[in-house]
C-alpha cells in the first residue's frame with residue numbers, strides 16, 4: 001500500500017471519528033439560531049464555568065432562544081421572561097419530563113433512587129410528585145407553621161446569644177441551614193436535630209447535600225455530555241463517596257422512623273403517613289425518593305436566599321429597606337405581636353415583596369433544573385422535536401429588562417404594584433414541574449424575615465474583609481454549582497429590644513413545648529379555600545392546626561389507632577405546635593344549619609347565624625355562619641357549604657366541659673347525619 005492510500009485511510013477514519021463524536025442525540029434544528037462550537041466539545045468550552053452569564057450574552061446576539069451542542073447533546077437555551085413563558089407555561093404539558101445524566105443518575109443515585117426533581121415523567125414520578133405536592137400544598141403548609149415557629153425561634157435565639165450583645169459579627173449560614181434542614185426533617189421524618197450549629201449530623205448532611213448537588217450541575221460534569229470522558233473521570237469516585245455518605249444518614253433516618261412507628265412513639269410526618277397507610281400506592285423505592293427530595297430540596301435553596309437577603313440588609317443600601325420593612329410591620333402590628341401573627345397570616349405586603357425580590361435577585365438555581373420535551377414545540381418558524389433537552393436560563397429571565405426595570409438593583413417595591421398576573425419570577429421555575437415546595441419556602445422566608453427584622457438591626461460587619469459580595473453570580477464560591485453557594489461572610493447584629501425579644505422567644509417556646517392533656521376549645525382562623533388541586537384530580541389535602549396553645553393528645557392508644565385508621569388522603573387533621581397529631585374526619589356537608597355525624601361518631605353543627613358561644617372558662621366567643629362546632633372528638637374540621645372559604649372551626653377536646661351554644665349545651669345525639677358523606681380525597 002502506498003503512503004498516499006494510508007494517508008487517505010487515516011484522514012477518512014479521523015473524519016468519521018470526528019463525525020461520530022460530533023453527532024448529537026437530536027439533529028440540528030432548522031430555523032433556530034445555533035451557536036458555533038468546537039469539535040467534540042461543542043459549546044462546552046465557551047460556556048465555561050458561567051453558563052448563565054455566557055448564555056445571557058449570546059442571547060443579545062442570537063435572540064432569546066437558541067440551540068447549542070454540549071458534547072453529544074443538543075440543548076435549547078431559553079433566556080428571556082417571555083420566551084420562558086412560551087415554553088414552560090404555554091407548552092407546559094410538552095415540557096413535563098426531565099433528562100437523565102450519567103453522573104447523577106447512574107453514579108450518585110444508584111442506591112437511593114432519583115429525587116422528584118431529577119426524575120423523567122412516568123407513572124412513578126407522577127405518583128411521587130402528587131404525594132409531595134399534596135403534602136406541600138397551601139393548607140398543609142399552614143399546618144407546619146408550628147415547626148417554623150420552633151425552628152426560627154431556635155435560630156434567632158442562638159444568633160442573639162452568639163452576637164454577644166452586638167459585639168461579635170456572625171456568619172448567618174449555619175443557623176439557617178439548620179432552620180431549613182430541621183424543617184424538612186420534621187416534616188418528613190418527624191425528627192429534628194436537637195443541637196447547636198456545630199452538630200455533627202447537621203454538618204454532615206449540609207456538606208454532603210451540597211456536594212451531591214454539584215453533581216447535578218449542568219455545567220460541572222463534562223462527562224455527562226462527552227461519553228469518552230467517563231473512562232478516566234475522577235468525578236465518578238467522588239460521586240461514589242458522596243453516595244455512600246448520603247446512604248448512611250438517609251438509611252439511619254428512615255430506620256429511626258420505622259423503629260418509632262413500631263414502638264408507637266413516632267411523630268406525625270409525611271413518610272410516617274405513607275408507611276402506615278395500608279392503601280398507599282408507593283413502594284419502598286418511591287418512599288426513599290420522596291425522603292431524598294424532602295431532605296435535599298429546601299437545603300440548598302431556602303438558606304441561600306435568607307443569608308443573601310441578610311447580606312443585602314446588612315449593606316449600606318439595605319438600611320433603608322430594613323427601616324421601611326420595620327415600619328410596615330409595626331403599622332400592621334402596633335401591639336408587637338408580629339412574631340405570633342406571622343404564623344397564621346401574611347399581612348405585611350412589603351415583607352412579601354421583600355421575599356419575592358430576594359428570590360428574583362438571587363435566583364439560586366440560575367440554570368433551572370433541566371427539562372425534556374415529550375412533544376414537538378413550535379417556536380417562531382421552527383419546530384423543536386420531542387426528546388430535546390431544554391435549559392431555562394432563569395438568571396437571565398429574572399434579569400430581563402423587558403420585565404424588570406433596573407434588574408441589577410435590589411428593589412422590593414417593584415413587587416408592590418406588580419401588574420403581572422402570571423409567574424412573578426422564575427426562581428421556582430415554572431409550569432408543570434415548577435417547584436412543589438414554593439408555598440413552604442415562601443412561608444419560611446416570610447416568617448424568618450418578619451422575626452429577624454423585628455429582632456435585630458442588621459449592620460455591615462466591622463471588618464470590611466468579612467462583608468459579603470451582593471452580586472447574584474459573584475457571591476457564589478463555586479460558579480459551576482447547581483445552586484448558588486455563598487462565599488463566607490459576616491454581618492453585624494444588634495438586638496432592638498432585649499426585653500421584647502425575650503418575651504417573643506419565651507412565648508414561642510411555650511407554644512412549641514409539649515403540652516399536657518386537658519380540655520380546651522380553640523378557634524381556627526378563616527382561610528381561603530383550596531378545594532381542588534389545579535389538575536382537578538383530587539381535593540387538596542388538608543391538615544389544619546390551631547393558632548393558640550393546643551394540648552392535643554389521646555386518652556389512650558386505641559384512640560391513636562382509630563384515628564390513624566381514618567387518615568387518608570383528603571381527610572383533615574390537626575397538628576399541634578409540638579407536632580403531635582390528631583386526625584379525622586369525614587363529614588357531611590349540607591344546608592345550614594346541618595347536623596352531621598362524622599365517621600368517628602363525633603357530632604357537630606354548622607352554624608347558620610351568628611351565635612355566641614360560651615367556653616368552659618366562661619370566655620365568650622362568636623361563631624359565624626358556616627362555622628362548625630364539634631363536640632367530643634379530638635379534631636374536627638369543616639368547610640362552609642358554599643365552599644368559597646374555609647370556615648372557622650372550633651375544636652373541643654375530650655374531657656372538656658360541655659360547649660354551650662345559645663344557652664344549650666351541644667349534645668351527643670344531635671340527630672342523624674343529613675346529606676351524604678363525601679368520599680375522602682374527592683374533589684367536589
Ligand code: HEM
Nearest residue numbers: 116117297298301302369428429430433434435436437441
Ligand atoms: C427558596 C427555596 C426554593 C427554591 C428557589 C426552589 C427552586 C426550585 C426550582 C427552580 C425547581 C425546578 C422547577 C422547574 O423545573 O420548573 C424546583 C423543583 C422542586 N422543588 Fe424547589 N425550591 C425551593 C424550595 C423547596 C422546598 C422547601 C421544597 C420541599 C421541601 C422543594 C421541593 C421541590 C420539588 C419536589 C421539586 C421537583 C418538582 C418536579 O420536578 O416535579 N423546593 N425547586
